[in-house]
Amino acid sequence: MQFVDEVTVTVQAGKGGNGCLSFRREKYVPRGGPDGGDGGDGGSIILRADKDLNTLADFRYQRKFRAETGEDGRGRNCSGRRGEDRILNVPVGTTIVDCDTDEVLGDLTEAGQTLTVAQGGFHGLGNTRYKSSVNRAPRQTSSGTPGEQRQLRLELKVLADVGLVGLPNAGKSTLIRAMSAARPRVADYPFTTLVPNLGVVSVAAHQSFVVADIPGLIEGAAEGAGLGIRFLRHLVRTRLLLHLVDPMPWDDADPVDSVRVISRELERFSPTLAERERWLVINKIDGLPDSEEECERIRQALDWQGPVFMISALSGQGVEALAQAVMRWLEEQHEREAEDPEVAREEAARRERMDEEARAHIQSLRASRHDKDDDDDDDDDDHDVEVVYAP
Structure with missing residues (x-):
């Protein structure tokens, strides 16, 4: 199934049913009154929120959803039937x-959690409601109110405790395979990972955490280079980032520069x-040949103050020690x-800030791309070639 992490949909709640104007008419009851x-x-x-879903692909082709309209009232004091709610399942x-x-x-972070995004219209009143001591035969009724209509943007962010970041081919997918039962695609060329992958790491009985592997970043990703930064939004819910570094990159680049690129x-x-x-995490x-010396050189060149781990995701060397350290750190935070x-309030505020910054950056990047496409459309086409820009 294709991974879709953002869609725009239009929702329309049902209109309330109208009230009924009716009077009781039976044999031998000439003035039965309003009913x-x-x-x-x-x-x-x-x-x-549905735990069995992991993508918003179901909303890619159907973008409009309507709830049922309430029935009109009827005589003999019969109320109309309430319109059925429209329930849409989305990923946690x-x-x-x-x-x-x-x-x-709202933010649906637990399975089964619900959120009403468009309230149905209120029902209209029949003329029975207007009966009083001075108005024995009212002819007033009221119509049902319209339901709410909204255009919504659904943004999916995977729920993970730990996020893996790094350049393409740093070994992120290999590490998540070594730590968990997840089996993302692994190959010896860049951009093997095209969508986020999740894996559950079981450290001991009743001790586990979720790790997220996102596609690799390259220099200029914040401006849309490579796969861009759209998948970075999935890291705003994580508590810890593991920055993977390849000390022997295929392009012979300095690992120190690689770390600085991701940091920027x-x-x-x-x-x-x-x-x-x-x-x-030096992979x-x-x-x-001299792993200790090279790792110390990288640490000193970066003036890295945080923890440093040396592992081999392919052979498993150091992977268990890394998982144990991550588990201890997460338990301390909890x-x-x-x-x-x-x-806890500071953590919630921090996540809210990251959400706002991520959303603002993505929107500004989209706006700049839209402006660029508009400028390109104004250019003269000397070769009569139709250029179609993907959304």
């Missing part, structure tokens, strides 16, 4: 944004994300948040 019933409420549009980790106001309506792209995408806890040490509510 018009109320209409039914319109159905609402509800989003529900979906953020719902109102396109018109850019307001974040993270800073351009989201300054808050760039300040996230990040560990340096493929089994091919280095304990701190449980003991101090202020720490």
Whole structure:
């Protein structure tokens, strides 16, 4: 199934049913009085998080969704039937944004969690409702109100505790295969990973964490180079970043420069994300003749103050020690948040900031691309070649 992590949909809740104008008419009951019933409420549009979904591909071709309209009221004080709600299943980790106001309506982070995004219209009142001591035969009714209509942007961010970042061919997919049961594609050429992959790392009984492998970044990714930075949004929910480095890259580049490239792209995408806890993981040490000396050189050149790990994802050397260290760090973070509510609030505020920065950067990049396409459309085409720009 194709991985789709952002779609725009239009939702229309159902209109409320109209009230009925009716009077009781039976044999030997000449003045039976009003008996018009109320209409039914319109159905609402509800989003529900489904743990069995991992993409928004179902919304790629159907973009408009309507809920059922409430039935009109009838005589003999019969109320109309309420319109059925329209429930749309989305993956866990979906953020719902109102396109018109850019307001974040909600964030579905747990399986089964629901959010009403368009409220159904209220039912109209029948003439029975207007009966009083001074108005014995009312002819007033009210119509049902329209349901809400909204244009929504659904943004999927995978739920993971740890995120892997690095240049293409740094060994991220090999590491996630070594740490978990996930089996992403692995090859000896760049950009093997085209979509995020998730893996569950079991350290011990009842001790596990989720790691996310995103496509590799290159210099200029924040401006759209390579696969761009659209997948970096999946890292805003992580608590820890593992920065993988290939000490022997295929292009003979200096690993120190490679680390600085990724750091700059993270800073351009989201300054808050760039300040996230990040560990340096030097991979493929089994091919280095003097691995200790080279790793120390990289650490000193970067003036790296955080933890540094030396592993070989292919042979498994150092992978278990890395997983154990990650598990201990995550448990310490959970304990701190449980003991101090202020720490939990700071973490929530930090994630909200990263969300806002990521959304703003992606929108500005799209706007600049749109302007560029408009400029290109104004150019004269001397060769009568029709150029079609992909959205």
